[in-house]
Amino acid sequence: MISRLKGTDDILPPDSRRWRALFRAFYRLSELYGYDLALLPVIEATELFSRGVGEATEVVEKQMYTFEDRGGRSVTLRPELTAGMVRAFVEAGALGTMKLAAEGPMFRYEQPQKGRRRQFYQVDFEYLGEASPDADVEVIELSHRFLEEVGVEGITLKVNSIGDSADRLAYRLILQEFLRSREADLSPEARRRIDSNPLRVLDSKADVEAVADAPVPIDHLGEAARAHFGAVCAGLDAVGIPYEVEGRLVRGLDYYNRTVFELFSSSFEAAQSALGGGGRYDPLAGLIGSKKEVPAVGVALGCDRIVEAMPDPGGRRLDLFVAVVDADRRDEARRWLGQLRSAGLRVEWDPVPGRSLRGQFKSADRSGAGAVAIVGDEWSEGEVTVKRFGTGEGERLQIEEVASWLLGR
């Protein structure tokens, strides 16, 4: 028997009930906030990520599913969504702003553990072409709202600003000098990063003590970035979303500037506790070769982890199960099923003709239906016998009355 690949999952009931609730909330909120749907390729040119996400990042260095296709091109299964979203926006020749929502699988080649799979799912909101800090606030508010909406408990938000490119260049030198002065206390990995990616050292768990008093980007912001961050914080205050400013929050991808943020839930003690994160990424379009500048801000939320923190949506999966006593009446019953479904009722029946009524009741009970309707002799008088599970005896109803009887309470 051939089985699943390592780090991949089959998401089936009952777990998939929570996934369905999650995607419902995603589609509902996208519409409420005016984010249109984007469906993008799962496979992209490798360069999109090596240039966009950054050559020296963990993701690009060792986590990508990269291979040569039959035409000899180097292609990669997307490890994240943002680079593709910007690519699509620029490639469409889009002018002005565009608000896009996307969802789907991402791929990273890693050792699986709790909250970390090789194929995982994200929902994603991107506010493209907008430089205003109000876009940052909206994206953060929407992320927070989404987590609340699906029932995640104990949400916390951390925000930071890593400044503009020029700010970071200057800050980078200051940080590198600090790190060299502490080189003896740093982990080997951190030492390697002093030159390649010094900011990453700030949130390395192995080096928390060594960098406790390190200079942080937020104290070295330029005028524009400082004003921008002030406006973002003021906006969050105005909508009443609590947050912490975390100076050592830097995120793992190279394309960010100014605002960065991450969302957590208190229901996770474990290592993989970030449910989502994002930020502003004005430089990204340039990194992937766009002549046009695209200021933008976005967020990605990890569905697998969110689902872990979600309560079961509960409720029944069916409204009615139709039991047919006499197989001769199945075609009439079949038409009736169609009518009930058109009325918005969730209805099933037994796929095998001629099973005993007792057998059909057993199926009905297991199907999760709230009630049964018996199509029997009374059908010829335009009636069926209906019965709710868990309560008393059945009653006879006119066929037309059944829908309102079900919806009645």
Added chain:
RNA sequence: GUGACCGUAGCUCAGGCGGUUAGAGCGCCAGGUUGUGGCCCUGGAGGUCGGGGGUUCAAGUCCCCUCGGUCACCCCA
């Protein structure tokens, strides 16, 4: 990439110091009961004991390798 623990039926697990035909509960199917589900009773299907190699008269049990799972490191969603 590193480390720890774990792989026996669909699921949860039992199998004493290596010994005869590998078991239980739940679930599933059928029947008891062809106009009434749950409870009960009877019967049934379902196993390369993760895979490969080795030791042995004999391996689910001991040894080695490998694959997979879980968790942690690392990193991130």
